[in-house]
Amino acid sequence: MAELQFREAIKHAIDEEMGRDERVFVMGEEVAEYNGAYKVTEGLLDKYGFKRVIDTPISELGFAGIGVGAAMGGLRPIVEFMTFNFAVLAADQIINHATKVKYMTGGQADCPIVFRGPNASAGQLGATHSVAYDSMYAQFPGLKVIYVSEPDDAKGLMKSAIRDDNPVLFMESEQMYGLKGEVSDEEDYIIPIGKGKIKREGSDVTIVAHGKMYHVAVQAANQLAKDGVEVEIIDPRTVKPLDLPLIIESVKKTNRCVVVDEAHPFAGFASEIGFLIQREAFDYLDAPVQRVTLPDVNAPFSKKLFDAWFPSPKQVIDAVNQVTYRT
Amino acid sequence: MAKKKTDDIVFAPRGIGEESDGVVQKGVDLPPATKKKHKALGLSEDDLKAMYEQMYLQRRFEERSMQQYQKGKFGGFLHLYIGQEAISTGTVFAFDDKDDIITGYRDHGWGLCRGITPKEGMAELFGKATGCSKGKGGSMHFAKAENHFWGGYGIVGGHIPIGAGLAFANKYNGTGKISATFFGDGAVDQGALHETMNMAQLWKLPVIFVVENNGYSMGTAAKRHTVAEIVDRAKGYEMKSAVINGMDVFSVYEKMKEIADDVRENSKPYFVEIRTYRYRGHSMSDPQKYRTKEELEEYQKIDPILKLKDYILSNKVADEAFFTEVEDRIEQEVLDAVEFADESPFPEVEDMYDDMFVEDNPYFHV
Ligand SMILES: Cc1ncc(C[n+]2csc(CCOP(=O)(O)OP(=O)(O)O)c2C)c(N)n1
Ligand SMILES: [Mg+2]
Numbered sequence: 057m058a059e060l061q062f063r064e065a066i067k068h069a070i071d072e073e074m075g076r077d078e079r080v081f082v083m084g085e086e087v088a089e090y091n092g093a094y095k096v097t098e099g100l101l102d103k104y105g106f107k108r109v110i111d112t113p114i115s116e117l118g119f120a121g122i123g124v125g126a127a128m129g130g131l132r133p134i135v136e137f138m139t140f141n142f143a144v145l146a147a148d149q150i151i152n153h154a155t156k157v158k159y160m161t162g163g164q165a166d167c168p169i170v171f172r173g174p175n176a177s178a179g180q181l182g183a184t185h186s187v188a189y190d191s192m193y194a195q196f197p198g199l200k201v202i203y204v205s206e207p208d209d210a211k212g213l214m215k216s217a218i219r220d221d222n223p224v225l226f227m228e229s230e231q232m233y234g235l236k237g238e239v240s241d242e243e244d245y246i247i248p249i250g251k252g253k254i255k256r257e258g259s260d261v262t263i264v265a266h267g268k269m270y271h272v273a274v275q276a277a278n279q280l281a282k283d284g285v286e287v288e289i290i291d292p293r294t295v296k297p298l299d300l301p302l303i304i305e306s307v308k309k310t311n312r313c314v315v316v317d318e319a320h321p322f323a324g325f326a327s328e329i330g331f332l333i334q335r336e337a338f339d340y341l342d343a344p345v346q347r348v349t350l351p352d353v354n355a356p357f358s359k360k361l362f363d364a365w366f367p368s369p370k371q372v373i374d375a376v377n378q379v380t381y382r383t
Numbered sequence: 384m385a386k387k388k389t390d391d392i393v394f395a396p397r398g399i400g401e402e403s404d405g406v407v408q409k410g411v412d413l414p415p416a417t418k419k420k421h422k423a424l425g426l427s428e429d430d431l432k433a434m435y436e437q438m439y440l441q442r443r444f445e446e447r448s449m450q451q452y453q454k455g456k457f458g459g460f461l462h463l464y465i466g467q468e469a470i471s472t473g474t475v476f477a478f479d480d481k482d483d484i485i486t487g488y489r490d491h492g493w494g495l496c497r498g499i500t501p502k503e504g505m506a507e508l509f510g511k512a513t514g515c516s517k518g519k520g521g522s523m524h525f526a527k528a529e530n531h532f533w534g535g536y537g538i539v540g541g542h543i544p545i546g547a548g549l550a551f552a553n554k555y556n557g558t559g560k561i562s563a564t565f566f567g568d569g570a571v572d573q574g575a576l577h578e579t580m581n582m583a584q585l586w587k588l589p590v591i592f593v594v595e596n597n598g599y600s601m602g603t604a605a606k607r608h609t610v611a612e613i614v615d616r617a618k619g620y621e622m623k624s625a626v627i628n629g630m631d632v633f634s635v636y637e638k639m640k641e642i643a644d645d646v647r648e649n650s651k652p653y654f655v656e657i658r659t660y661r662y663r664g665h666s667m668s669d670p671q672k673y674r675t676k677e678e679l680e681e682y683q684k685i686d687p688i689l690k691l692k693d694y695i696l697s698n699k700v701a702d703e704a705f706f707t708e709v710e711d712r713i714e715q716e717v718l719d720a721v722e723f724a725d726e727s728p729f730p731e732v733e734d735m736y737d738d739m740f741v742e743d744n745p746y747f748h749v
Contacts, residue, residue: 090602111395113572113608180459352748357521358510360729
C-alpha cells in the first residue's frame with residue numbers, strides 16, 4: 057500500500073494506461089503546459105509529449121466531439137472537463153453522440169472514450185459551478201457513470217474506465233483532490249466497473265453514499281457510533297451499472313436505509329435507490345427509506361446559505377434517527 | 384502506404400519555454416492610441432476628472448478586495464479586473480446610461496461603473512444580504528439591472544447570446560437602445576459566439592460584441608488557444624469590426640462612441656477587439672508561470688490610470704491637490720465599504736429559497 061493523494065491516484069492510473077497503450081491520449085483545458093487546472097495531469101506532458109497530452113481552447117462542445125470522433129477512429133481519448141459543470145456545453149456530444157453512435161450504426165462504430173473531471177460543488181462558487189451531474193447522465197442508456205470517493209477507488213476504476221470499450225464518465229471532486237488515502241500497489245490494479253464496496257460494517261442501518269457524500273456519511277457514522285448506532289456504509293462507486301445486490305444484501309441485514317446524494321432531490325440517485333429497495337427488499341424494511349440530498353434550489357454563494365444548502369452530517373444523523381425511530 | 388513516423392506530431396501550439404532569448408514576449412500588441420485631445424473627443428474637464436475617479440475607484444476597490452480575500456473574509460473565486468479599467472470606464476462614458484451591458488465573471492469594474500456602490504459590491508463579495516445580488520451571486524455575479532447592467536456570468540461564453548437577446552428585445556420594442564456583450568479572448572473559442580454572430584448579422588440586431596483580449600485565457604496565451612487575429616472573426620460574417628487600444632481610456636471612449644452611434648443608427652452588429660492586459664493572476668490561486676515579470680512590467684509602465692493622471696496634470700486640467708483629494712476620498716469610501724460589508728448581516732437561511740420563482744410561495748420538491 058502506498059499513501060497517495062486522490063489526484064495522484066488518478067494520475068498514476070492515467071500514466072500506467074498511457075504507458076501500456078499508445079492509443080490513449082489526454083486532452084482538455086490547461087491539461088498540458090499548465091499541468092492541469094487541479095494538477096491531475098501534472099508531469100504527463102513531460103513524459104508523453106505534445107502528441108498525447110493536448111491543451112484545448114475553451115471549446116467544450118468541439119473537443120468533446122473531436123474526442124468522440126477520435127475514439128471512432130480507433131483511439132482511446134481521455135477528455136478532461138475543468139468541471140462537469142462546463143461539460144453541459146458538451147452534452148450534445150456525450151448524450152446524442154457518444155452514447156448512441158454504436159447503436160445507430162448497428163454496432164459498426166465503437167466509442168471507447170473517458171470523459172473525466174470534477175463533479176458537483178466545490179465551495180462557494182455560485183449557481184453555475186455547483187451541480188452534481190452523475191444522476192442526470194445515468195438516465196441515458198449507453199453510458200457508464202463512475203463517481204468515486206477515495207484514492208484507491210480512483211486508481212482502480214480509472215484504469216478500468218480507460219480500458220472499457222464504451223463511453224465512460226469518470227467523476228471526481230475539486231475538494232477531494234488533496235485527500236490522502238492508501239492505494240493498492242498491486243501491479244495493474246483494477247477495480248471492475250459496477251462493483252460497490254462496504255466501507256464500514258454495521259448492523260443498525262445502511263447508508264448508501266458515493267463521491268463527496270461518502271465523507272459526509274463517514275462523519276455522521278462516527279458521531280452515531282458514539283451513541284451506539286452502528287452504521288453500515290455502502291459506497292457504490294459506480295452509479296451505473298449499479299451494484300444493487302450489495303445494497304440489497306446490506307438492507308436485508310439492517311432493515312433500514314438512508315441514501316445520501318449530492319444531487320437535487322427530483323428523480324436522482326437517491327430516488328432510484330429508494331425505488332429499488334422497495335422493489336427488492338420490501339418485506340425486510342422496518343422503516344421507509346430516507347434520503348438526504350441538496351434542496352430543490354440553486355447553489356447560493358453566501359457562506360451561510362451555502363453551508364445550509366450543502367448536505368451535512370447533521371442531516372444524515374437526523375435521517376438515521378428517523379429510520380431507527382430514535383427521534 | 385508506409386506509416387509516417389508519429390512521435391513528433393504536435394496538435395496544440397507550444398508556448399511556455401519557447402520564447403526567443405532576451406526578447407520580452409507580449410501578451411497582446413496594442414494598436415496606436417488616439418492622438419486626439421479631450422476637447423476634440425468632446426470630453427469636458429469634468430468628464431476627465433470623473434473618468435479618473437471611476438478608474439481609481441475600480442482599482443482601489445479591487446486592491447482592497449484582494450486584501451480582504453487574503454484575510455479570509457470571503458471565499459470562492461476572485462477574478463480581478465486590475466489593468467483593464469480603461470475599457471469599462473471608456474465604454475460607459477461613451478454609451479447612453481440606458482444601453483444594456485452584460486459581461487463575464489471579471490465584472491467588478493463593470494458593476495462599479497454602472498452604479499453598484501462600493502458598499503453593495505464589497506458586501507456581495509462577503510456574501511452579505513446587503514450585497515448587490517443579496518449575497519447569492521458573489522464576485523462572479525455582480526448585477527444592477529435597474530442601471531441596465533445585466534451582470535457577470537460564470538460559464539465562459541454563456542452570456543454572449545444573452546447580450547444579443549437584449550438587443551433583440553431593444554429592436555423588437557423599438558427602444559433605440561443598443562446592447563454590448565463583453566467577454567475574454569478565451570470565450571472567442573466558444574461556439575456560442577459564432578452562432579450568435581451569424582444570427583445577429585442576419586437579423587440586424589443592435590449589439591456590439593466586445594472581446595477584452597488581455598492576452599491570456601487562464602494560463603494559455605491567446606496565440607496558443609485561438610487562430611489568426613481575433614478581430615478577423617468578423618469578416619466571415621460581413622460584420623463591421625474594430626481593434627482598440629484598451630490601455631488608453633481616450634481611445635476606448637472615442638471608438639466605442641463611434642461604434643455605439645453606428646449601431647444605434649443602423650441596427651447592425653459590430654465586433655470589437657479591445658486589447659488590454661490583466662495585471663493579476665487569473666483568479667487568486669494562479670502561480671502565473673505562463674508569463675514573465677518583465678512582460679507584466681511592460682504593461683504596468685503604460686498603466687491607463689497613471690496615463691490619464693499624467694494627461695490631466697500636463698494639460699493643467701487639475702493639479703496635484705485634486706488628486707490628493709480624490710484619492711483620499713476614494714480610499715475612505717472603499718474602507719467604509721469594507722467595514723460595511725464586514726458588519727452587514729448574512730442572509731437568513733430561509734432567504735435561500737427566495738428568487739427561484741416569481742411566485743410568493745412556489746413549489747419546491749422535497
Ligand atoms: C464553459 C466554461 N469552460 C471553462 C471555464 C473555466 N474558466 C473560467 S475563466 C477561463 C478562462 C477564460 O479566459 P478569457 O475568456 O480570456 O477571460 P479572462 O479570464 O482573461 O478575462 C476558464 C477556462 C468556465 N468558467 N466555463
Ligand atoms: Mg483573457
